[in-house]
Amino acid sequence: MTEGFTVRHPTLDDVPAILAVVEASDIATVGEPDFTADEVREVLTAPGHDPSKDSWIAARPDGGVIAWGFIESTTGDHALIDVYAHPDGGRPAQAPLLRLALARMAERVRESGLAEITVRTGAIASEEHWIGLLKASGFAFVKRYARMSRPLSGLERFPDLPDGIALRPVRPGDESDLRTVHTVLRAAFADIPDAIRSGFEEFKATVEALPGVSWDEWFVAEADGRAVGALQSADQGAQDGEGWVKHLGVLREHRGKGIGRLMLLTAFATYAAKGRSRAGLGVDLTNPTSAYRLYESVGLYPVYEADVYERKLAAGFSPT
Structure with missing residues (x-):
């Protein structure tokens, strides 16, 4: 047990508890839920994702889940990871889950024979604790995405x-x-x-x-x-x-x-x-094809913006 919680790998039975964490995190950061149960299942059952190696949950002694960390996808020399924490008591679990995700990514790099991989994750500007952990772990800001929506x-x-x-x-x-x-x-x-x-x-x-x-x-x-x-x-x-x-x-x-x-x-x-009742999409604000202007022209507007952070991870990486 670490700081009042234990860490284990999730199963599909944990989907409702994981979703509750993600929804609470979304409401705290962007004002509304932005994840569904199907998306949690999609992560846990995606090709190349083994929940017994690539996903972790932190739980209180009473079994309540307070954080979820996972490797979302790996394509070639790029990978996405994320850690969601419940705003009520989940933040202390973010650092250990981030370390587990990075250690697992280094293991994947060694298994693939690559010299290094680029690891990315996202953060809302108000997530100061999470951003601080990322910077302390060698991540740097890369660019910004917008989540857009329009009513139907x-x-x-x-x-x-x-x-x-x-x-x-x-x-x-x-x-x-x-x-x-x-x-x-x-x-x-x-x-x-x-x-x-x-x-x-x-x-x-x-x-x-x-x-x-x-x-x-x-x-x-x-x-x-x-x-x-x-x-x-x-x-x-x-x-x-x-x-x-x-x-x-x-x-x-x-x-x-x-x-x-x-x-x-x-x-x-x-x-x-x-x-x-509505339509939505995400857009890279650095996209050179003027996609943002196109989306505005059909009635889409930004709901919130999220920043992308990345770091290079070598096969010999060992979390401190």
Whole structure:
């Protein structure tokens, strides 16, 4: 036991307790919950994530969970980690959970044969304790993301398409269609610092591991019969009445023609037809494709901003 709590690896039975911690943390930092039970399960069951090695919870003597630390994903030489702490008594657990996550990442680096890996995590500016721990652990600020949202009135309509442009939903169970989405998104994000690095098989495995996929909310844009854009939605906010745009990409040579806007308006109309009350997405504020201006033009506005911190982690790293 450390400072009144014990640390153990979670199971799926812990999802409700973990969600309670994350929701309390979100409410304290951004004013509202921004995570769902399905997202907790998605982390714990994601390909390449072993909860018995890659996830930890801190619990009081009475069993109440007060913090959750985890390795969210690892793609090539980049990885994401996070530690959520309940604002009522969870902060003392953040430091030991961060050390466990970094030690496990170093172990993964050694297992993969890489010399080092870039580890990233996020923080809201008001999380001074967490940011202090990150800086003390060698992390430095990199950039800022915005979480954007807009209301849906139910009156949203599908846009008229110009000649030569077609939009269609992704066909369920069609691997060639899924491959098209991956190919377009990977190419569209190639000139962005946080490019989609995963290969198709990894992308496919991640999708197949999701609790659910609303294929009629995924879209492919075609120009004269060629796929030039893709929009991938996520079900993460469906239970709360939110449609979520996970990825939106248009090939470089077809940007500036309104294709991204058409896909967004199509997604919004689809969400609204299902009774969703709002739509949302996240955007990198350093994105060189003017994505933020596009999102503002379709009615999205920033709800909050989150900072990204990173550090290099070598195979020989040992937490102090």
